[in-house]
Amino acid sequence: MQYYLAPMEGITTYIYRNVYHKYFWPMDKYFTPFLVPHSKKGFSARELREIIPEHNEGLTLVPQIMSNQAKDCLNTMEKLKALGYEEVNLNFGCPSKTVVGKHRGAGFLAQTEELDRFLEEIFSHTDQKVSVKTRLGKYDPEEFEEILEIYNRYPIEEVILHPRTQQDFYQKPVRLEAYAYAQEHSRNPLCYNGDVFTKEDGKRLVERFPKLTTLMLGRGLIGDPALAEKLEGIEPKDQWRRLRAFHDEICAGYQEIGGGEKPVLFKMKELWSYLFRLFPGSEKQSKKVRKAQNLTDYQGAVEEVFALLSRQAAI
Numbered sequence: 001m002q003y004y005l006a007p008m009e010g011i012t013t014y015i016y017r018n019v020y021h022k023y024f025w026p027m028d029k030y031f032t033p034f035l036v037p038h039s040k041k042g043f044s045a046r047e048l049r050e051i052i053p054e055h056n057e058g059l060t061l062v063p064q065i066m067s068n069q070a071k072d073c074l075n076t077m078e079k080l081k082a083l084g085y086e087e088v089n090l091n092f093g094c095p096s097k098t099v100v101g102k103h104r105g106a107g108f109l110a111q112t113e114e115l116d117r118f119l120e121e122i123f124s125h126t127d128q129k130v131s132v133k134t135r136l137g138k139y140d141p142e143e144f145e146e147i148l149e150i151y152n153r154y155p156i157e158e159v160i161l162h163p164r165t166q167q168d169f170y171q172k173p174v175r176l177e178a179y180a181y182a183q184e185h186s187r188n189p190l191c192y193n194g195d196v197f198t199k200e201d202g203k204r205l206v207e208r209f210p211k212l213t214t215l216m217l218g219r220g221l222i223g224d225p226a227l228a229e230k231l232e233g234i235e236p237k238d239q240w241r242r243l244r245a246f247h248d249e250i251c252a253g254y255q256e257i258g259g260g261e262k263p264v265l266f267k268m269k270e271l272w273s274y275l276f277r278l279f280p281g282s283e284k285q286s287k288k289v290r291k292a293q294n295l296t297d298y299q300g301a302v303e304e305v306f307a308l309l310s311r312q313a314a315i
Contacts, residue, residue, distance in 0.1 A: 006218030070121035
């Protein structure tokens with residue numbers, strides 16, 4: 001099985017990607033959180049930090065672009081090509097209301113004629129590999145039949161399918177029957193994405209789809225960095241020691257960037273919102289992490305979480 005790290009805004013930064021790669025199962029591809037093309041300016045300093053080669057050495061990185069304007073998208077693709085990127089990923093899957101309201105991400109799926117023209121323009125003017133990350137549609141999973149017909153017209157490197165509609169967001173169950181339809185009818189390679197949180201989830205998915213070769217892991221991997229090892233049937237060694245070192249290096253990396261304590265606290269608390277599921281019975285300690293107002297208090301609260309784990313392991 002090949003594994004990809006899903007792009008998650010504010011979490012899967014270059015700091016996160018590098019530290020993850022150091023301590024846990026290496027991903028076959030890492031995808032950046034989406035870049036939004038600007039018609040009259042280049043990359044921002046923050047965007048450059050994410051994509052410059054020296055921040056991604058040893059990783060296979062695929063920059064993700066979110067756009068509904070082919071000219072701007074192609075301009076950004078050329079800039080990425082100059083940095084050495086042979087593949088880009090187009091985001092047709094983000095369900096955020098602010099994104100969808102601008103007819104981007106999953107919102108673009110409701111405009112099938114425009115989507116088709118966009119892809120025609122892209123593939124007519126580039127020799128880069130282009131993959132897409134997509135949902136089934138905006139309102140109804142039946143929209144996917146027409147959307148897949150559009151994808152089938154183009155030599156897409158890979159269709160990474162999250163089998164929900166935009167309006168499903170993340171609450172409704174994944175629609176596995178739609179992924180089965182994609183497996184039967186897609187002319188392009190497929191990658192599955194969505195609701196793989198445990199080894200058992202992965203096992204059920206492979207039993208349902210024996211031809212499955214590629215998984216993109218997002219929230220499940222952020223909540224359990226050893227997930228890919230478990231999916232491979234490997235019992236993680238030194239998981240908690242690695243997790244602590246992983247956490248500490250990410251926190252130190254954000255501090256080195258500068259900008260003060262608040263941005264560091266925000267990023268680390270967001271990461272912990274996923275990691276807490278690894279620590280059952282830590283509600284009291286978790287509350288301290290969430291309420292920490294400075295890094296000293298935060299580190300003290302984190303110490304309590306890991307100390308609780310040590311006590312539980314000793315029982």
